[in-house]
Amino acid sequence: MEGRVVAVYGRRFEVECDDGRRRQCVVKAKRSGVACGDRVRVRPIGEREGMIEEILPRENLLYRSDFHREKLIAANVTRVLVVVAPRPGFSEELLNRCLVAAQSQHVTPVIVLNKVDLVEAAAQVRQQLALYEDLGYPVVPVSAKQDVSPLRPYLEGHVAVLVGPSGVGKSTIVNALVPDARAATAEISEALDSGRHTTTSTRLYHLGPGTDLIDSPGMQAFGLSHLELPALAAAFPEFRPLLSACRFNDCRHLEEPDCAVRAAAEHGQVSKRRLAMYQALARELMARKLYA
Numbered sequence: 001m002e003g004r005v006v007a008v009y010g011r012r013f014e015v016e017c018d019d020g021r022r023r024q025c026v027v028k029a030k031r032s033g034v035a036c037g038d039r040v041r042v043r044p045i046g047e048r049e050g051m052i053e054e055i056l057p058r059e060n061l062l063y064r065s066d067f068h069r070e071k072l073i074a075a076n077v078t079r080v081l082v083v084v085a086p087r088p089g090f091s092e093e094l095l096n097r098c099l100v101a102a103q104s105q106h107v108t109p110v111i112v113l114n115k116v117d118l119v120e121a122a123a124q125v126r127q128q129l130a131l132y133e134d135l136g137y138p139v140v141p142v143s144a145k146q147d148v149s150p151l152r153p154y155l156e157g158h159v160a161v162l163v164g165p166s167g168v169g170k171s172t173i174v175n176a177l178v179p180d181a182r183a184a185t186a187e188i189s190e191a192l193d194s195g196r197h198t199t200t201s202t203r204l205y206h207l208g209p210g211t212d213l214i215d216s217p218g219m220q221a222f223g224l225s226h227l228e229l230p231a232l233a234a235a236f237p238e239f240r241p242l243l244s245a246c247r248f249n250d251c252r253h254l255e256e257p258d259c260a261v262r263a264a265a266e267h268g269q270v271s272k273r274r275l276a277m278y279q280a281l282a283r284e285l286m287a288r289k290l291y292a
Ligand SMILES: Nc1nc2c(ncn2[C@@H]2O[C@H](COP(=O)(O)OP(=O)(O)OP(=O)(O)O)[C@@H](O)[C@H]2O)c(=O)[nH]1
Pocket: 114, 115, 116, 117, 118, 142, 143, 144, 145, 146, 165, 166, 167, 168, 169, 170, 171, 172, 173, 184, 185, 186, 187, 188, 195, 196, 197, 198, 199, 216, 217, 218, 219
């Protein structure tokens, strides 16, 4: 029997089977590699349980790699909602890492600016996001506490996954969109400006026919060491038309002479901030490969 993984908690999986039943499943292998959103083949054990025997081919797999461990976020998604907020503090670096992860899996990212009810702080973040709007990333301002309806057009017909640091309001967004989700929303101390890890499982919710939303645990880091340098550069869409113009076709866009990407940054066609983000990530990947 086949089915779709709709929840992952630790080493247990909830599978929505094609016979209409939800079964609690396990996988034999310790490192199973099963992600929320995966299509799987299941051997049913009665009506409520089962054993996952095989992961069916994926459209994509969103994951991060921290400290040499891969953390699967979700599979077979068509949209990544990168949630940012003025509290806990906005991290442009984490935003870029999320955008790169989505682009490297060929999924369109949308930036959700939550907590716009914190008017002044949100306006400051909005200014920092102008660069990303210019690059073509939609920026959707919402207040999950007041009204999430601006998000709906971006969800319709998609399998979307919410990613972002702890405390930006992912669970609150889910609760507003899915009346019976009861996802745990933690009252973090916003004054402390630090998110607390509250969501420990990944879960897929049906919002309507062909429209699903996946909530993933918040992250403090977003390791990308699984990427190769060319894939990293290609995940910066504004670099793409320039990549064939560098003198060396294996240019890393670091110190190489006649680098078209660096030249474009000098002339203001590419943002110096984005080039710096790319170069920091590139150096990190190179260092990891050296010590791996
Ligand atoms: N002011 C304001 N606070 C919000 C808004 N949305 C969420 N919060 C608050 O932000 C805190 C964190 O919200 P969560 O929904 O738990 O955040 P999360 O991103 O799911 O966090 P993790 O589960 O740790 O990943 C809670 O105290 C929420 O009440 C909003 O629109 N405005």
